[in-house]
Amino acid sequence: MADGRARVAASILDADLSNLAHAVRRVQAAGADRIHLDVMDAHFVPNLTFGAKTIRHLRARTELPLDAHLMVDEPGRFLDEYLEAGCDSITFHVEIDEEIAPTLERIRAAGRAAGLAVKPGTPLSALEPYRELLDIVLVMTVEPGFGGQSFMRDVAAEKLFAARDLLNHKAFGAEVHVDGGINRETAEFVGGLGVDILVVGSALFVKGRDMGREVRLIRALADEGFQYTLNDGVPPIPRDRMVAFASLPKHLARALMDEIEAAGVPVVMLRGSGRMNPDGVRDYDLLVPASVEALVAERFIATRTALERDADAWRMAFTDAHGVIPPTGRS
Ligand code: DX5
Numbered sequence: 399m400a401d402g403r404a405r406v407a408a409s410i411l412d413a414d415l416s417n418l419a420h421a422v423r424r425v426q427a428a429g430a431d432r433i434h435l436d437v438m439d440a441h442f443v444p445n446l447t448f449g450a451k452t453i454r455h456l457r458a459r460t461e462l463p464l465d466a467h468l469m470v471d472e473p474g475r476f477l478d479e480y481l482e483a484g485c486d487s488i489t490f491h492v493e494i495d496e497e498i499a500p501t502l503e504r505i506r507a508a509g510r511a512a513g514l515a516v517k518p519g520t521p522l523s524a525l526e527p528y529r530e531l532l533d534i535v536l537v538m539t540v541e542p543g544f545g546g547q548s549f550m551r552d553v554a555a556e557k558l559f560a561a562r563d564l565l566n567h568k569a570f571g572a573e574v575h576v577d578g579g580i581n582r583e584t585a586e587f588v589g590g591l592g593v594d595i596l597v598v599g600s601a602l603f604v605k606g607r608d609m610g611r612e613v614r615l616i617r618a619l620a621d622e623g624f625q626y627t628l629n630d631g632v633p634p635i636p637r638d639r640m641v642a643f644a645s646l647p648k649h650l651a652r653a654l655m656d657e658i659e660a661a662g663v664p665v666v667m668l669r670g671s672g673r674m675n676p677d678g679v680r681d682y683d684l685l686v687p688a689s690v691e692a693l694v695a696e697r698f699i700a701t702r703t704a705l706e707r708d709a710d711a712w713r714m715a716f717t718d719a720h721g722v723i724p725p726t727g728r729s
């Protein structure tokens with residue numbers, strides 16, 4: 399996995415559409431973090447690409463997450479096909495006539511991330527009614543329909559940073575995507591607006607350029623923008639870094655884990671290497687994403703302190719009842 403904060407979703411719209419499996423292999427080998435699949439129905443946009451059946455076949459060819467970007471009139475009508483195809487996230491446009499909330503709800507009920515996209519001329523306020531249902535906001539910085547168009551800087555400036563506000567109901571895992579005209583010239587600017595996912599199409603398929611280098615460069619430039627525009631020169635916290643938040647006997651660790659996860663923060667529980675308990679089992683460590691460490695501390699330190707007291711009481715009670723069971727030497 400990449401260091402740093404920004405992630406690149408490779409759009410294969412500008413690849414040779416007669417050989418998408420090859421395109422997927424190439425972007426995966428180049429180190430892209432995701433694949434962004436531009437579905438067009440020739441109605442919502444004046445272009446036609448591929449649909450759920452193609453995605454289903456691509457699913458079998460790559461382990462990378464698949465982000466579907468549906469530029470279609472009726473995403474709800476065909477949603478089951480996209481869910482069955484194995485999309486990890488599904489984003490569709492707010493400008494459609496179909497009802498929007500039920501489709502977002504179905505995507506989330508299927509355990510996938512749900513997103514809404516806005517065309518350059520659509521204000522973010524159009525997303526307001528759906529904010530509680532959103533995992534992703536996708537800001538288009540070109541008119542949807544074609545790769546290779548030029549980046550609309552003023553649209554990015556107006557919307558990208560503001561889009562995060564629509565996602566503040568989510569403690570962890572919300573994403574702002576920028577789509578259209580992202581390349582080595584524009585990546586630093588959008589990184590400075592706090593974008594999480596950079597969709598990159600034609601810039602990856604420039605003849606004579608090394609695709610892997612392009613992916614690394616765009617990620618690094620976006621992080622540079624974040625660090626010096628938004629973060630007082632401090633390097634961003636790597637997106638995948640986990641830090642230890644608590645060490646407790648197993649049953650209490652599990653209780654705390656459940657509480658933190660109920661707040662929308664993922665937790666990893668590991669058998670620790672720290673304190674040995676009288677039952678011969680060491681404390682378990684709970685790890686949380688470093689990017690939400692402060693938030694977890696703020697919300698759960700009191701619970702942790704209470705559980706640490708419970709742990710002491712439990713250790714004493716155990717020792718009173720059973721003595722200390724020596725460690726068995728098993729790992
Ligand atoms: C446009 C698509 C984009 C596009 C990106 O309708 O949604 O994903 O393919 O391509 P570039 O990076 O070339 O603008």
Ligand code: ZN
Pocket residue numbers: 409434435436467577597
């Ligand atoms: Zn797209």
